[in-house]
Amino acid sequence: MSGASPALGVTSPLALRIVVAAATIGVIYGYDIGNISGALLFITEEMDLSPALQGSVTTVLVAGNIVGALLAGKLATAIGRKATMLVVVAGYAVFAVWSGLVSDILWLDVSRFFLGISIGLSLVVTPIFLAESAPAAIRGALVVGYQVATVTGVLLAYLVDWSLAESGNWRLMLALSAVPSVLVMFLLVKLPDTARWYVLKGRHEEARRTLRLVDPGADVDRELAEIRADIETTSSGRLAEMFRKPYATATLFVLGLGFLVQITGINAITYYSPIIFEEMGFQGNATVIGLPAIVQGAALLATIGSLFVVDRVGRRPILLGGISAMIASSLAMILVFATGSLDSGGSWWGFAAILVFTAGFNFGFGSLVWVFASESFPARLRALGASLMLTADLVANLIVAQFFLPLMDGLGGAATFGIFLALSAISWVFVHRFAPETKGRSLESIGTYWENGARWPTAARD
Incomplete structure (x- = not known):
């Protein structure tokens, strides 16, 4: 057998190893952002943490994300992409274990800050590694598949936390991701770097050999010529250009969208849903950790569902539909907390609202938001556009991670979800007003839309 997988579009054993490595790293990333939700219950009890200190455990992770993302490109x-990926998985392994060994909040925060740097590096480098390594036939599927792998990792984190809830072993919850990190390191060591990086460093024969290994049926000379041309074009992009006409409108759109993705509260659910369920009246560690696992299972199904309909329904309806579900869910949460319908058995209306909120986010924002960053700019500005969106996304994530628990403690659940309701409504208006429908349009056509003052030229309108 040749090792090819026609169903996946994988054309060589090397391409298959790239798929496996990327999926594994996506799962580890998802696990590392999801495992704290259950672990925090037991960390809080053992270390007697205030709401602000509970928030710091997640905030320092996001602060590390920002640092890692800023360092990743250079x-x-x-x-090299491969060497940076090795740094990422080594960081995942070392700092996950360190997080499980600490004895006080200071060293827990320090270990999670460095884990956050590893995650920040991964957020930038893994998509680059995928886009530059994968055969063209499976590149799009891999990028989307990475999001599916991430949601799978979050679900796995909740299931592990649930299985360890009776023992309360938060150290094992945090440290377990070291195992797949070490395993994928052995796989990465055997992979070549990307052909694009080899060309960037003048190592053209290695680039040629890598292209042949990844996709034996490709026209290597043509692809090398395209890589050289793209490097020459991309290197001319400058940050200042993004804030001048004709790209300023697209830049403001990407920044706004990136910020709204996180400020609407999805990571309040990811990080703190067991605490939210306790506030709703649910009791028992196994219950308050098991319910979020069901929520993440629904999120995974919503993400997969979005993939099947987006090219037929269009991007605007998917985004607006997902945000509408978030608005309805936030309203339901307000009613649950405001009417005092919480009792010792827990509010199943509240559980349903959290489930729909998370599924709506993953169906809309979670599946589609990064597409706009990649489509809104010409090639020389595309990487900068993605970096700007990621920066706005992480800043909003930092705000939510730090202030959600103090808001719940100080204002109560109704007021806190009232804020998320208002922000989700703003997001709906923002997307309805500014997000173009790009289904079936070429990158050149989309670029013309933004260059034309966020209007489709007459000849390009449907």
């Missing part, structure tokens, strides 16, 4: 260019 590091990946200097030492």
